[in-house]
Amino acid sequence: MLSELSGLVRTNLAVTNQLLTTIRKDQWAELTGIVATIDRAVDQAREIESVPTSLWEDVAGSGALVQKQLELYRENVRDHVGQIGRADARTHRGYLQTNAEAIAFDVHALLSSLNAWTGYHALRASRARAAGRDDAAEAHYAEVIARDTRAEFDSALAETTSLVDALTRELRITAELRGPDAWPLLGMRKDVKAVREASARLLEVIEPLADTLHPPTPPIEAPGVVCAPGSLDPEPYLRILRWLFEDGEALRVLGFPDQLDTLDPISAIVGGAMGKLAAAMDKDTAKTLVAVTDRRIITARTDAFLEQAEIRQDIPLDQVRYVRATTAQDRSSRSAIDLITRDENIRWLFHADIDNTHVDALAAVLGESMTIPDAERDELRRRRHASIEAGGKSESAGTGSTEPTGSEATT
The missing domain is CATH 2.30.29.30 (Pleckstrin-homology domain (PH domain)/Phosphotyrosine-binding domain (PTB))
Known part of the structure; x- marks a missing residue:
């Protein structure tokens, strides 16, 4: 899991490092500090093939903070996807223009925090596994940690992939929209040009990561x-x-x-x-x-x-x-x-x-797709029978009301 995530983080960071260091400096410093601490501990644990007490103490208090970072950036990316996916084109364009750098930051921060979260729980499981040599409960606890971490990792990575997919799809669509020269008013042309440029910049940042997480759809050829x-x-x-x-x-x-x-x-x-x-x-x-x-x-x-x-x-x-x-x-x-x-x-x-x-x-x-489901066909039949029965009752009631009484008939 760590190898997979570390590769993804490097893919994105190679393109975004210069951009990310110019915005949200405090948040970036906090996140990179946590990530660096856990990455260093994981590398040292791999080197000595153990998680001794002194190494574990360096990261033991990071669990809640890593979880907080993961939830923060996951929610941020969800918000970006929701804003960009709005039907209102003006809102869509304005949001992209004013939040391009924040979007790039949050996407990378989400993946980095997921990487740190996974590393922390890997160390935690290794620590319990070592204690399990003398304590069966600790050994079982290590298995539980590994199981839960795997399940939560798969879920988090799947959601991250889905979020990045949705974000990248909107950016790719925006980049393909009709050029600004086709818009009738000068102000609209400037607006469209700005949002297309913002989308292109964001795609340079996010597309390598998106393509690694989920290979893009191949180009569509004109049908026959x-x-x-x-x-x-x-x-x-x-x-x-x-x-x-x-x-x-x-x-x-x-x-x-x-x-x-x-x-x-x-x-x-x-x-x-x-x-x-x-x-x-x-x-x-x-x-x-x-x-x-x-x-x-x-x-x-x-x-x-x-x-x-x-x-x-x-x-x-x-x-x-x-x-x-x-x-x-x-x-x-x-x-x-x-x-x-x-x-x-x-x-x-x-x-x-x-x-x-x-x-x-x-x-x-x-x-080729013409069909009437059995349920709809049965409903039509039911309505037909109900209509016939209603018509019969109406006719019977109408006939009874117009029959002459005995005295009228003799008259």
Whole structure:
């Protein structure tokens, strides 16, 4: 465990040492003091293959302090991930710009404190093991320490990996977002440029560590079926999707249908005006991104995706109920796909320039997932029977109320 962690710490420290020594000097001094003390004790114990009393006394009082450091920096990194992962792009950008150095510090401090924590408990277990030669209880206690340390180490390293993964993913996505020249206002361009530069600096610090903890997802290649106008380049979308995919997730088809307006009449007027304004600034704004993987369907507005990596829908494939490739009932006769999921009905209209065979291929890939779970089918049957029974009772009640009484009949 110590060899594994020490290698990770060296990987990160080689890049971050100069940066870390310029910020949070007091915290850094406290942490490095604890880490150095425990590292030195571990090295000496390895050299003499023992943990004598005088060596143990040098670190015996460090347990609570090491635990405190570990919890402090674990919580700090959790906070960073939560802040950066917010949907509000302005908050996201501002946080990165003002906290870049603190993020780098906390990531390294988390790993360093975990290293020190593991070393402390290794010494503690060795000490108990030595005492166990003459005391069975001490020998058993050494086994308990080793067992608990291994379990807590695995848990802490897994959480550290998850936190660093999440942090690095957000930074990588930010670095891939559309360049500042594409933003309409000068102030916005400066803002975007600053956050991209901050993300790039942080990636230089954190990426080597992140890649060691968890090998990165390989680049995504364009699938065999891409339903897009000939002028649209899918590469910027693929670079962002790379960091949104889960391990082993495969892209099967990519589509760029026109945005379908499903708003109410008043909202449609406002939305249409906004759409025309946006289209004047970006030819791709009136499009929807549809990425179908072997696990889910991701949809997004292309402008929001390229500028903020914002996803509109994330639909698991097991929620697909029905798919149909059809033709729009208007003068354009454009290809369309109707998708019915467990919760909603979706229609995508495709530009006339897109090959119909590609649209059919997209529908075919979606169609492979069509299914109705037995529970939903049984529920539909139950509702049908309940409706029939309710209708029969209503008819019976209605008939009884209109029958003439005896005196009325004779009259």
